[in-house]
Amino acid sequence: MPIEILMPALSPTMEEGNVSKWLKKEGDKVVAGDVIAEIETDKATMEVEAVDEGTLAKIVVPAGTEGVKVNTLIAVLAVDGEDIDKAGEGIGEEPAKAETAAPAPAAAKIEGAAPVAAAPRTEIAADPDIPAGTEMVSTTVREALRDAMAEEMRRDDDVFVMGEEVAEYQGAYKITQGLLQEFGARRVVDTPITEHGFAGVGVGAAMAGLRPIVEFMTFNFAMQAIDQIINSAAKTLYMSGGQMGAPIVFRGPNGAAARVAAQHSQCYAAWYSHIPGLKVVMPYTAADAKGLLKAAIRDANPVIFLENEILYGQSFDVPKMDDFVLPIGKARIHKSGKDVTIVSFGIGMTYTVKAEAELRGMGIDAEVIDLRTIRPLDFDTIIASVKKTNRLVVVEEGFPQSSVGDHIANQVSQRAFDFLDAPVITIAGKDVPMPYAANLEKLALPNVGEVVEAIKAVTYR
């Protein structure tokens, strides 16, 4: 059987090209790897190599022909003693035949404007019941995070923590205090100051089946590592067809601390929430910090766990239970109410809680939702609340453009438009790099007054 040589596709975007030159003529012997022709594509002039051995029996498309479609027959190769004349017989006599060449099979199957199925729903369990009479222990967020890591490290030898100053220094913010003493240097690993590198090392260890907790001294420095977080950790499960994922937690303080200026004061909730393949958790209370960090460590996926330096020292009640694990992806109704819904998360809750108390004095009964998880985002809880209160204000510290609040406002307008009695108001940090001066920093952050005013506006007070 003679071999048909077709017009090759020589770039991802090439649909047709010009046959500029034949470097072999009819009757020439050809071995695999010989350059037989030059073809001009949309990007460059490329050499075409023979794939098979034989004799060039017939050139169907002569040199100088322009606009030759990919997969058009351009020449015929006779193999192993085939008769050259016979091999070329009847081929390419009519130019029309070249036009009927089959299109690339992949292209042919692309369906036009067929609707794309929606993402399947995933049910997320409710918070576990806390048995009546359970002792509540006042705990700082710092201690809760440490306890969560220690409990999970006792439970599973594959869990280890790595990062800058996590071991001998006992943690730059003392979150890993005592872990080195209990678990030793094998499992509490001080790294050099190389975020990009150790994030990649963590992801590699996770791909091999370990369960790393990678601490960033702050999430500002994780910018150095963001390629490994997104391109390696978040996408590998999909790219491997489900064979290989990265069960890893990236945690550390996120957002503004106090007077550390622009490079050290940024909230990354919206950034990471953009990425399919990641889970993003941002707790406010110590109980949520503990229950959700334990869940994050057990999760089979990469989890971004955003903490806050200002919250580290704040105390909350944490139930004294053997194994207190909370579901990732479930918001918590911090306070129920009927007049307006306030959605917030992380440090944003501090403004919200104060505003809610003030509003109560004015006779406004607000429902406060603490998201706890930013991705997957618990829209069910938000929508149910909006259907009840018909008003929504979202509060966060991050930058305003493409913020978490923007996304929530957009979804609520699509899913519950008819239930809204006022436009959704989103309160965020100001659209400026964080200034250093105390007075300017205060202006750049949200404040309780703004939240109160927004709620008065949507309740028409």
Added chain:
Amino acid sequence: MATAARKAPAKSRSDGKSAGLSAPKPVDFTKDEELDAYRRMLLIRRFEEKAGQLYGMGFIGGFCHLYIGQEAVVTGMKMALIDGDQMITAYRDHGHMLAMELSPRGVMAELTGRRGGLSRGKGGSMHMFSKEKHFYGGHGIVGAQVSLGTGLAFANRYRGNNNVTLTYFGDGAANQGQVYESFNMASLWKLPVIYIIENNRYAMGTSVSRSSAETDFSHRGASFKIPGIQVDGMDVRAVKAAGDLATEWCRDGKGPLILEMQTYRYRGHSMSDPAKYRSKEEVQKMRSERDPIEQVKARLLDKKWADEDELKTVDKEVRDIVADAAEFAQNDAEPDPSELWTDIVL
């Protein structure tokens, strides 16, 4: 080709002994080893030729980086491994997958984006994996696999097993910052990782001399006390000998090692690269004088371990495997549309 040896600085090594590493002399292969290497390399060559052909026919889309010319590197290294040793590389990865014995059908069907592909059609040429065969990708971001490979080695040390990780990257990736961050940690923690720099002389279109201040890549670990060896990457025996030395080094707990494989790719960087940055003569000279497969073939014939007919039979068998893979890859169905939403999170 003579390989330049280099000694690690004796005084600076923490164990106080000189690494004293020089490229081991290639050890002659047995007949079985020669035939095995011949078959393995030929499979990669024929597979890649077929992939190039299918790309030309529009069956393979996007980027497609062929390994033709570099076959001895993965083949020789694979011959030095024991069960459980891991491999990770960048985007010129088809040869690595075949060397790790991933199914040719699965690889080719992934190239054509079909449901029988190793990543069920969702990864493509640059993103394939096999936990079962200890192949960890297949990564599209230049240099990222170096930190990841260091992490695989970290896991081996953490578990206290005897396995090593082969972390491949090119002369181009060798200039990425995270490579050196990884070198530092690997040396500090004595991780069992072999950094294999496949120096094929061109980072896409930029020659080594135009991109690299230090063109002897075996020296790249000097600041981290990682010894390195230059290896003739066109001679599968030289690669195997270096692989034996390096795996023993790592299994002995001596930490990482760098092997600079001096090799050459015959094709462009990707299918759409006309390769105008080098002369035809340069390519032709490598092909005719240094071809890794022709070297083995010449020795087999010279020693009368095989005649032309027997080698033709091997070629036929290899072609049949590749033809079967191509046939499968062209006719297998595309992924079910529901696959769009699977494997995002577990």
